[in-house]
Amino acid sequence: MFKTLLVEDNLIYREELKNALQKKFVNLETKESVGESDTLDIVNTFDPDLVIMDIDLHSGINGLVLTKKLKDECPEAVVVILSQHDFPEYRSVAKQNGADFFISKSSKLENIFDYVSSVIDRKHEHH
Structure with a gap:
């Protein structure tokens, strides 16, 4: 089982992405989160292999700050940052x-x- 956490506050986009991923990757298990504390709680219990993280979450939560915290707690998780804006500055700050990885929502x-x-x-490969 490959575990993916979707951290995205846009419900429609999150549902589309989740459904598409589950259809494409049969043994993919997903969990969803929209905020900082829930995300870190889920990371600790769910131990995701991959986290797809929106850069701009509701109530001013910054996906980059959350990525840094998440990587400190769970360094082996792979984080893909999603953004509506594909700027070089965003890419370097994400790194x-x-x-x-960094990918544009478009x-x-x-x-x-x-x-x-x-x-x-x-x-x-690692197993």
Whole structure:
């Protein structure tokens, strides 16, 4: 079982992404979160292999700050930052905060699938 945590406050986008991922990757288990404390609680109990993190969460929570905290607690989790804006500055700040990948929300789902596939492949290599 490959565990993925979706940290996204846009319900419609989150549902679309979750359904697409579950259809594409049959033994993928997903959990969802929208806020900082729930995310860190879920990370501790669920121990995700992959976290897909929105850069701008509701109530001013910053996905980058959350990524840094998450990586401190769970360094082996792979974090993909999602953003509506694909700026080089965002990419470099995402890296500085421990994100493994950065992807624009305007990207095709296939691009997100490629990232997920590569993480799944890497996990299998290490086991």
